Amino acid sequence: MKVKELVDALGLMVLSGENGLDREIEGCYVSDLLSDVMGNADMGDVWVTLQTHKNVMAIASLKELACVVLVKDQQAAPDTLEQSNEEGIPFLSTSMQTYETVGKIYQLLNA
Amino acid sequence: MAPFKADLHIHTVLSPCGDLEMSPTAIVERAMARGLDMIAITDHNTTRQVKTTQKVGRDRGLFVLGGVEITSQEEAHCLAYFEADDQLDEFQQFLDQHLPPIPNDEDRFGYQLIVDENDEITGEEQYHLLNALDVDIDGLYDEVHRIGGLFVPAHINKGTTSLMSQLGFVPPDLKADGLEINFRTTRDEILKKFAYLKRFNFITDSDAHFIDNVGDVYNVCYLEHRTFAEFGMALRGDEGRYIDTMYFRDHKLPR
Numbered sequence: 001m002k003v004k005e006l007v008d009a010l011g012l013m014v015l016s017g018e019n020g021l022d023r024e025i026e027g028c029y030v031s032d033l034l035s036d037v038m039g040n041a042d043m044g045d046v047w048v049t050l051q052t053h054k055n056v057m058a059i060a061s062l063k064e065l066a067c068v069v070l071v072k073d074q075q076a077a078p079d080t081l082e083q084s085n086e087e088g089i090p091f092l093s094t095s096m097q098t099y100e101t102v103g104k105i106y107q108l109l110n111a
Numbered sequence: 112m113a114p115f116k117a118d119l120h121i122h123t124v125l126s127p128c129g130d131l132e133m134s135p136t137a138i139v140e141r142a143m144a145r146g147l148d149m150i151a152i153t154d155h156n157t158t159r160q161v162k163t164t165q166k167v168g169r170d171r172g173l174f175v176l177g178g179v180e181i182t183s184q185e186e187a188h189c190l191a192y193f194e195a196d197d198q199l200d201e202f203q204q205f206l207d208q209h210l211p212p213i214p215n216d217e218d219r220f221g222y223q224l225i226v227d228e229n230d231e232i233t234g235e236e237q238y239h240l241l242n243a244l245d246v247d248i249d250g251l252y253d254e255v256h257r258i259g260g261l262f263v264p265a266h267i268n269k270g271t272t273s274l275m276s277q278l279g280f281v282p283p284d285l286k287a288d289g290l291e292i293n294f295r296t297t298r299d300e301i302l303k304k305f306a307y308l309k310r311f312n313f314i315t316d317s318d319a320h321f322i323d324n325v326g327d328v329y330n331v332c333y334l335e336h337r338t339f340a341e342f343g344m345a346l347r348g349d350e351g352r353y354i355d356t357m358y359f360r361d362h363k364l365p366r
Contacts, residue, residue, distance in 0.1 A: 034279030053185050053247065055278040 001025045001108065003067045003090055006046065010094060010104055012069065016081035017090035025066045028105050030098060034059050041065060048102050054080045060089050067091070069105075071098045112351060115148035115337055116358070118329040119176065120190060120265065120291065120316035123152060123160040127221035127240055130321045134230045135164035137322055139173050145326035145360060149337050151176035151316075153190055153265075155240040156210050158199045159225050167228050174337035179206070180265055182243045183251055187277045188265040190291060191255045194339035198258050205254055209244040248274070252286040261343055262286070266293040266318065268301065283307050289314055289346040294328050294364060297357060312346055315356040317365070327365040331355040 004021035007014060014021070026044030031037050032051050041047060043064045049056065050071050057080045060068050067090040070076060076084070076091050084091045094101055121138060122129035135152075142150045152164045152175060161177040168175035177199050178192045193199050214237060215223050223236040246254070248264070255262040267274045267281060267290050274281050281290075290311045292301060298313045317327040332354050334341040345352035359365070 033276055035276050038279045051185060051277075053278055053282075055280065055282055059279050 003046075003092075006067070006105070006108065007090075007092060009108055010096075010101070012092040012094050015070070015076060015091040015093050016084040017067070017088055019085070020067065020088035020090045023066045023088070023090070025109070028102060028109060029065075030102050038063065046105060048098055048105070050074050050098070052076050052080070054083070056080065057083045057087075057089070057091075060084075061087050065089065069094060069101060071096060071101050112333050112335060114355075115174075115332045115334055116146060116326075116329050117149040117151075117332045117342075117354075118142065118147055118317050118319070118326050119149075119151040119178070119192075119314055120153050120180070120318045121150055121325060122180075122318070122320045123154055123164070124222065124224045124226060125157060125160040125236060125240075126154045126320065127215060127217070127223050128320050129154070129221070131222065131224075132322045133320070134226050135160060135167045136228050136230060138164060138325060139167045139171055139175070141322055141325045143171060143173050147173070147326050147329060149174040149176065149332070149342075150325075151178040151190075151192060153178040153180040155180050155188075156182055156206055156242070156244065157223075157236055157240055158193075158203045158206070159234075159236065161199055162196065163226070163228055176339060176342065181206070181251055182241065182272070183277075184243055184245055184247045185277045186243045186272055187248060187274045188272045189248065189251055190263040190265045191251070191260050192263070192339065192342070193258065193260040198260060201258050202255070202260065206244070209246050210238055210240070211242050211245070213239050213242060215239040249286060261288045261346060263289045263291050263314065263346070265291045268292050268296045281305060281308060287311065288343070291316060292356075293318065294357065294359070312348055312354055313356050314346075314354060315358075324365065327360050329358045329360075331358060 029041035
């Protein structure tokens with residue numbers, strides 16, 4: 001599944017990184033502790049979080065994640081979005097909370 | 112220049128996790144009995160026990176820095192220190208404005224009591240003090256500095272509630288006046304992994320929540336006098352002031 005298909009299926013808002021919407025999604029990781037994501041997320045994962053610090057982008061890039069989904073309408077800082085555009089790793093946003101978001105992602109990825 | 116033993120991260124009974132014995136008078140007495148020359152009172156998200164402790168300290172000859180351990184939006188704990196009463200008051204207003212108004216459940220989290228120098232209870236904090244403010248780390252630094260305080264992220268190597276646990280690593284462009292590490296690492300160990308942190312000076316403290324832990328870990332600050340200004344200079348390494356870290360009471364690692 002590609003990032004843009006996830007955007008369409010869940011009605012996500014694309015905050016940045018539109019040039020990465022063709023990235024392939026391999027899985028999903030959910031955590032708000034960045035050290036945990038650094039240790040445990042896999043390449044190609046969708047990362048669902050409510051953390052918005054700019055280190056989120058740094059770790060998404062380091063781990064070559066597919067995209068980041070910010071829940072509960074969280075907004076990322078301008079410098080985060082700029083880096084997301086540069087690296088082509090999309091930042092997406094939803095008004096849903098984590099439970100609903102990852103429930104839907106689970107269904108999509110395991111369909 | 113003279114060496115001053117300093118434990119700069121101590122909780123009182125006002126922190127929900129602070130033991131009931133942690134009254135201003137008990138803390139000052141224990142700190143002096145352990146040979147400390149200065150301490151800082153750093154309760155979670157409140158400064159309301161600082162002034163009483165400072166008064167007890169003044170009466171007995173212990174220098175007490177006014178401080179607070181703030182929880183950032185990212186849930187990273189950060190120490191802040193202030194010099195004057197009006198600065199503490201101004202920062203307290205900021206804390207009151209940004210702490211979520213969620214009542215404390217003292218059966219589950221512990222008491223949040225304000226006590227006077229005779230250990231009499233004079234008040235309590237109504238809202239649960241372990242919650243995160245709705246301000247991120249950069250915003251906290253900006254506010255602390257606007258008021259003229261010093262900003263030191265706490266126990267950055269800790270597995271929970273630290274910069275590293277919450278953010279994965281210390282942001283290279285972090286704004287801070289120094290960094291606190293706990294006794295489970297050393298400055299050299301940190302710098303081996305994160306060389307870019309060498310621009311910071313470090314402190315190491317007990318983070319005492321129980322009276323017996325006061326002064327378990329401390330610094331030796333080389334200052335002209337025991338003042339806030341001198342401590343700031345030592346944190347920055349100005350004009351020969353400096354801070355030696357990782358001293359342990361009776362040369363023993365805390366449990």
